Structure formats: C-alpha cells, structure tokens
Amino acid sequence: MSFKPKVALSNEFLLQLAKLPAKVHTKVMKWAIQFQADPKSPGINYENINGARDPNLKSVRLDGDWRGIVFKPSAGDVYVLLYVDHHDDAYRWAEKRKLTINPVTGAMQMLTVESVAEPGPQEAMSANDAAVDRAEVTPAAAAPALFADLDDRELMSLGVPQELLAFVRAIATEDELDAKQTQLPLEAYEGLFLVAAGDTVGQVLNARETRVDKAIDTQDFAAALATPESQSRFVVVSDDESMTAILNAPLAQWRVFLHPTQNKLAVGDRSGPVRVLGGAGTGKTVLAMHRARWLAENRTEANQKVFVTTFTRNLAADIEQNLRTLCSSETFAKLEVRNLDAWVNAFMRSRKLEHRIVYDRKRDAAYQAWQAALAVKDSALDLPDSFYEQELEQVVLAQGITTLDQYRTARRTGRGVILSRAKRDAVWPVFEEYRGQLASRKLKEVDDAFREVADVLSAEAERERESARPLYSAIVADETQDLGPQALRLLRALVPAGPNDLFFVGDGHQRIYSRNKAAMSRCGIDIRGRARKLYLNYRTTDEIRRQAVALLQGCEIDDLDDGHDETKRYKSLSHGPAPSVLSVKGIEDAAKHAVEFVRDWNLAQGEGLPLSFCVIAASEKSRDAMASLIQSAGLHCIAITAQSNHADARDVIHLATMHRAKGLEFDCVIVVAPRSYLDAPEETETQRKLLYVALTRAKRGAMLIELD
Numbered sequence: 149m150s151f152k153p154k155v156a157l158s159n160e161f162l163l164q165l166a167k168l169p170a171k172v173h174t175k176v177m178k179w180a181i182q183f184q185a186d187p188k189s190p191g192i193n194y195e196n197i198n199g200a201r202d203p204n205l206k207s208v209r210l211d212g213d214w215r216g217i218v219f220k221p222s223a224g225d226v227y228v229l230l231y232v233d234h235h236d237d238a239y240r241w242a243e244k245r246k247l248t249i250n251p252v253t254g255a256m257q258m259l260t261v262e263s264v265a266e267p268g269p270q271e272a273m274s275a276n277d278a279a280v281d282r283a284e285v286t287p288a289a290a291a292p293a294l295f296a297d298l299d300d301r302e303l304m305s306l307g308v309p310q311e312l313l314a315f316v317r318a319i320a321t322e323d324e325l326d327a328k329q330t331q332l333p334l335e336a337y338e339g340l341f342l343v344a345a346g347d348t349v350g351q352v353l354n355a356r357e358t359r360v361d362k363a364i365d366t367q368d369f370a371a372a373l374a375t376p377e378s379q380s381r382f383v384v385v386s387d388d389e390s391m392t393a394i395l396n397a398p399l400a401q402w403r404v405f406l407h408p409t410q411n412k413l414a415v416g417d418r419s420g421p422v423r424v425l426g427g428a429g430t431g432k433t434v435l436a437m438h439r440a441r442w443l444a445e446n447r448t449e450a451n452q453k454v455f456v457t458t459f460t461r462n463l464a465a466d467i468e469q470n471l472r473t474l475c476s477s478e479t480f481a482k483l484e485v486r487n488l489d490a491w492v493n494a495f496m497r498s499r500k501l502e503h504r505i506v507y508d509r510k511r512d513a514a515y516q517a518w519q520a521a522l523a524v525k526d527s528a529l530d531l532p533d534s535f536y537e538q539e540l541e542q543v544v545l546a547q548g549i550t551t552l553d554q555y556r557t558a559r560r561t562g563r564g565v566i567l568s569r570a571k572r573d574a575v576w577p578v579f580e581e582y583r584g585q586l587a588s589r590k591l592k593e594v595d596d597a598f599r600e601v602a603d604v605l606s607a608e609a610e611r612e613r614e615s616a617r618p619l620y621s622a623i624v625a626d627e628t629q630d631l632g633p634q635a636l637r638l639l640r641a642l643v644p645a646g647p648n649d650l651f652f653v654g655d656g657h658q659r660i661y662s663r664n665k666a667a668m669s670r671c672g673i674d675i676r677g678r679a680r681k682l683y684l685n686y687r688t689t690d691e692i693r694r695q696a697v698a699l700l701q702g703c704e705i706d707d708l709d710d711g712h713d714e715t716k717r718y719k720s721l722s723h724g725p726a727p728s729v730l731s732v733k734g735i736e737d738a739a740k741h742a743v744e745f746v747r748d749w750n751l752a753q754g755e756g757l758p759l760s761f762c763v764i765a766a767s768e769k770s771r772d773a774m775a776s777l778i779q780s781a782g783l784h785c786i787a788i789t790a791q792s793n794h795a796d797a798r799d800v801i802h803l804a805t806m807h808r809a810k811g812l813e814f815d816c817v818i819v820v821a822p823r824s825y826l827d828a829p830e831e832t833e834t835q836r837k838l839l840y841v842a843l844t845r846a847k848r849g850a851m852l853i854e855l856d
C-alpha cells in the first residue's frame with residue numbers, strides 16, 4: 149500500500165509569498181500546488197545547502213533565481229515548505245534555521261541559530277534525563293536567573309526547545325525575556341512570561357490543557373505536526389483545493405494558524421458554558437468564529453443553527469462577512485449571525501408582539517414617557533433626575549424588577565446612595581409610571597424586551613419539553629462585556645443547558661456601555677471549570693499595548709462574573725515606536741499634529757504597502773471637525789459612521805468615534821480626546837476604557853492627543 153506524503157506549509161512561507169512581485173507570486177503558487185500533489189516528483193530537485201545547520205533543509209528551484217526552502221527529514225514522508233526568496237537570501241535564511249521536536253511537548257519548533265548555544269551536553273540528553281542536576285549541564289544557571297527555580301524538563305514543558313535551555317537560563321529580568329521574544333517559539337515565550345508573572349508551571353499547563361507525560365519520538369515529524377503548538381505555525385495541506393485557498397489569502401493567517409489555546413477551545417466538546425477573557429487583540433473574535441464553525445460542522449443537526457451574536461450591528465456584520473470566507477456554504481447555512489437587539493426585534497415581530505424598543509430615552513415618545521414619569525416623583529426625597537435614571541438602568545431594568553416587593557429587596561451594590569425601605573417605596577412609583585407611559589405608547593425598554601422574550605422562551609420550552617428540538621444547537625457570543633444581565637438571561641433561555649450550549653468571549657477592559665455590567669453566575673450561567681484566558685495580543689505592538697494598559701491603572705476591571713481581571717498576563721507579539729502623547733490647546737492644533745503624523749508614517753513607509761489610518765474622536769462633533777481640518781490640509785477623509793460599513797481603503801484617512809471604532813483595526817491611529825478623559829481614574833473609568841479601545845485599534849503606530 150502506498151501512502152501520500154504529508155505536505156505542510158509554514159506561516160513564514162505564506163508571509164514571504166505575500167511579499168513576492170505579482171508575476172513570481174503566481175508562478176510560486178502554481179509550483180506549490182503541484183508540489184502538494186506530488187512532492188516526490190522527479191521534476192523537483194532537492195539540493196543540499198552548504199553550511200546549513202540543519203541537514204534536513206533543502207533548496208528547490210522555483211523560477212529564475214527564486215528558491216524555495218523545504219524541510220525534508222531523512223526519516224518519514226514529511227515535506228514542509230518553509231520559505232521563498234532570491235537564491236542568496238533564501239540560502240542565508242536556511243543556513244541559520246533548524247527544525248526540532250520538543251522532547252516534552254512533542255511540538256515541532258523552528259530555531260534561529262544565533263539563539264542556539266553551541267552543541268553542548270544538554271543537546272544529547274533525552275527528555276527524561278533533562279531534570280538531572282542542572283548545574284552540571286547548564287553553567288549559566290549560576291547567574292541570578294529569572295527561571296532558576298525551574299528544572300530543564302519544566303522549561304521544556306512550557307515550550308522551551310531543548311537547544312534553547314541555556315539561552316533561557318541566562319535571562320535575568322522580564323525586560324530581557326521580552327527582548328528575546330522573537331527568538332522563542334510563541335508557546336515558550338507565553339509560558340515563561342506567565343511564570344514570571346507568578347503562575348506555576350502546573351497552572352500554565354492546566355490552563356493550556358496540556359499533558360506532558362507522553363513518550364515523545366523526537367524524529368517523528370509527522371506526529372509532531374499534529375500538536376496544537378505545531379499547528380500555530382505549520383498547516384498540513386492534503387488537497388489542491390485547500391492549498392489554493394490558503395495560498396490565495398496568505399495574509400489571513402488567523403484562518404489557518406490558531407494559537408494553541410485558540411485551537412483547543414475552538415474544537416471539541418465542553419460540558420457547559422465557556423467564558424474566554426483576553427485583552428484587546430488577543431484573538432477572541434477569531435476564536436469565536438472558529439468555535440462557531442466547529443459547532444456548525446460537528447454538533448448541529450440539519451434543521452438547527454448556531455446563533456452567533458454580539459452587541460452592535462456593525463460588529464455582527466463584520467463577523468458575518470468573515471465567517472462567510474471561513475466556512476463552506478454548507479456550514480455557513482448553519483450559522484445565524486445577528487446582534488442581539490436585532491434578534492429580539494425580529495423575534496417580537498414574528499410573535500406579533502407589536503412593541504417598539506427604546507434605545508434612546510432622550511428622544512421622541514420615550515422622552516415624553518420619561519418626563520411624565522419624573523413628574524410623579526416625590527419631591528420630599530430631594531433626589532436629582534439623574535439618580536432616577538441611573539436607578540432605572542442599573543437596578544430596575546438590569547435586574548428585571550417589576551414589582552415594589554422585588555424592589556424593596558433588590559441589590560443596589562455600587563449605587564452610592566443608601567435607600568431605606570420607606571425611601572424605596574417613595575421612589576418606586578416613578579418606575580411604575582414610566583413602564584405604564586411606555587406601554588400606552590407601545591414602547592418597551594430594551595432590557596424589558598430581553599426579559600419578556602426570555603420568559604416567553606422559557607414557557608415554550610417548558611411546554612414543549614422533549615417534544616421539540618431546540619432551534620439553536622449552541623450560542624457563541626462576542627463582546628460579552630457589553631451584554632447586560634437581561635441579555636445574558638435571554639441567551640441562557642435560548643438554548644437548553646447542556647454540553648456546548650454557550651460560548652462567550654469578552655474583555656472587561658473594553659466595557660464602553662457601562663450600564664451593561666453583568667455577572668454571569670447571577671444570570672444562570674455557570675462557567676466554573678470552563679473559564680479560560682488568551683494572553684497574546686496579535687494586533688498591537690507591545691509599546692502601544694503598554695500605553696493603553698497604563699491608562700487603565702487605578703480602574704476596577706471585572707471578569708464578566710463576580711471576580712477581577714488584570715493585565716499583568718498580557719503581552720504583544722510585535723514591536724514598534726512608543727505612541728506619542730501630546731496635549732494641545734485646540735482642535736486646529738490637533739489636526740495639524742494628525743497631518744504631520746500621517747505624513748511622517750507615510751514617508752517612513754516609502755514604497756511599501758500603503759498604510760491605513762484612522763482618527764478616532766470622542767464625539768461625532770469632534771470627528772467631523774477633525775475631518776474638515778484634515779481635508780483642508782489636502783488629505784482625503786472618510787467618516788466611518790453608524791450606518792456606513794468600514795472599508796479597507798488605504799489612500800484615505802478614516803475617521804470614527806471611539807464607540808464606532810470598536811472591533812476595527814488600522815495600521816495607525818490618532819486618538820483625540822478631551823483632557824477630562826484622563827481625570828482621576830475612579831471618576832473616568834468609562835472614558836479611560838474608551839481610550840483603551842481606541843488606542844488598541846492600532847497595529848503599528850499611535851498618537852494620543854489630549855484636547856484642552
């Protein structure tokens with residue numbers, strides 16, 4: 149019997165491919181497709197590379213002086229396309245590379261030779277020997293090293309390649325670790341910074357759901373390719389169709405190479421609701437999309453769907469668009485992507501519930517209803533109108549309180565003013581009146597709509613128990629931090645409790661609709677044992693990430709449940725200049741600096757791919773003022789509004805409000821905010837979160853302008 153050889157591509161090969169001139173790109177793609185079909189074809193001449201550290205790396209001629217670098221181990225039928233470049237550059241690249249298998253995790257890892265110590269005694273050790281007296285094999289351990297308490301086997305279990313043990317042992321500070329990040333495999337860097345932040349190796353491995361007790365064959369590259377760590381950088385391609393799809397979108401790495409934690413959470417069964425936290429840019433949306441695809445492909449019957457939801461319409465539209473490219477049409481047909489408000493509106497229409505939903509109490513009929521309600525307030529209490537509005541949102545609507553009795557015993561944590569029973573009795577008529585006024589106008593507050601729809605669904609489920617298959621097999625929710633308690637209760641009511649029922653991703657640092665703070669456990673959602681976190685920011689440089697995180701110092705950040713979240717375990721994979729922070733007197737000055745920033749970045753970019761820019765402002769008014777000033781300086785501007793979709797055009801300056809910029813990304817952003825946004829943290833939590841969201845939209849460069 150003959151088996152087809154295993155052919156894989158590396159993420160670096162695809163990044164290189166994207167840089168090739170168009171004509172060469174097409175030829176290399178054609179060649180790669182043929183290569184995938186038959187890597188043993190006599191037409192492919194594998195040449196040895198003189199001076200290569202790894203004898204398994206070969207060069208192949210692609211076109212003219214373009215060369216491919218292929219990993220072709222002597223044992224096993226494995227071929228990995230690693231790199232493509234001009235002859236000399238490709239050879240130089242290959243001379244410095246080495247592919248090995250981590251003897252503890254079994255992952256295939258690429259090393260750069262500069263980081264690898266000269267072959268020493270430890271390279272000859274077996275994994276089980278690795279824990280022997282370290283002082284004998286790694287003299288560097290004598291230094292006051294950051295990881296002195298870890299033995300070799302522990303370091304390797306975190307992902308450190310055996311060849312880099314001495315390199316890692318020499319690290320004395322977290323800054324040094326960060327400086328060496330690019331020379332370490334992603335899982336090794338992540339594992340090490342988690343330990344430096346205070347986690348034990350056991351905690352890191354548990355959170356990764358990684359077992360390190362299996363015997364590893366360090367020559368079995370076919371088996372090594374199957375680990376989630378290997379799959380974060382190599383993809384096995386088994387047919388022309390998937391090869392063509394990958395080659396056609398070489399920069400859409402998120403579709404193919406998942407972080408090992410994204411990978412583990414995206415596939416496989418979970419016994420109940422899962423909650424995944426992660427700072428901005430850690431790949432939560434990417435994970436949510438891959439999870440939705442897996443659920444649709446594997447756990448969804450023909451007449452069911454996976455409901456993929458989020459808070460805003462624009463984000464739902466972006467997710468839908470991306471899922472269309474990620475999934476086959478058959479799988480896509482099993483997905484329903486919609487923001488929750490739109491879903492509730494459609495549900496109410498389908499059930500002939502004719503109320504309209506109030507989104508803005510300051511307008512039209514809802515305004516009249518609220519004013520009529522305030523007219524019945526007890527003036528003896530001397531409470532301002534703003535108190536009633538906040539009490540309505542944060543207590544009455546959030547908790548779904550519909551009677552005075554419920555209100556008397558309601559939790560009012562964090563509300564500041566203490567209300568005695570007598571005062572609660574005196575306050576309540578305002579809320580009762582408001583609901584009555586809304587009802588007479590056929591209106592409903594959005595939280596009340598969520599609550600009532602949840603009640604309808606629960607009653608239906610009770611009646612139809614066992615007889616009907618639920619409409620949704622599972623729910624996947626993005627931006628969970630912006631879903632309030634009634635929204636979460638509704639999602640809970642939409643699918644029966646059970647395996648794979650609910651999958652939430654979110655980030656408390658990005659809650660910009662503050663009325664929607666919710667604790668999952670108090671909404672019937674039990675995530676115990678299924679709470680996970682993503683730590684690596686794929687979007688933003690570490691310099692911008694640090695600046696954004698610094699803005700939140702002193703703010704209380706929750707974990708979407710009853711606990712706290714933190715930013716100590718959060719790093720970026722790329723680096724660049726630190727963002728500039730300036731303070732200016734007026735919007736004209738702000739626009740002048742913005743124009744200079746754009747020109748400087750464009751100048752530095754030169755002939756490279758044009759950069760995308762976005763000016764992110766606190767309000768529509770300042771967005772439009774910036775637009776007209778920048779436009780008059782000769783740069784073409786386009787506002788991204790609530791109605792308009794985000795276009796990826798690169799020859800214009802985009803402008804958006806902070807709320808609208810949520811979920812988007814650009815090469816560079818210029819954030820313009822009133823100085824008051826940076827007043828005392830305890831008074832500016834929402835504003836600082838808006839700044840955090842805005843700054844973390846940047847991939848490469850950022851400027852923060854404080855406006856007097």
Ligand SMILES: Nc1ncnc2c1ncn2[C@@H]1O[C@H](COP(=O)(O)OP(=O)(O)OP(=O)(O)O)[C@@H](O)[C@H]1O
Binds near residue numbers: 405429433687
């Ligand atoms: N495994 C991956 N490989 C490569 N790129 C990735 C990966 N995961 C995510 N990304 C990229 O990182 C960026 C951020 O991803 P994503 O939007 O999913 O993060 P997020 O955590 O939802 O961010 P935010 O909370 O800021 O909206 C995107 O450009 C995405 O394509």
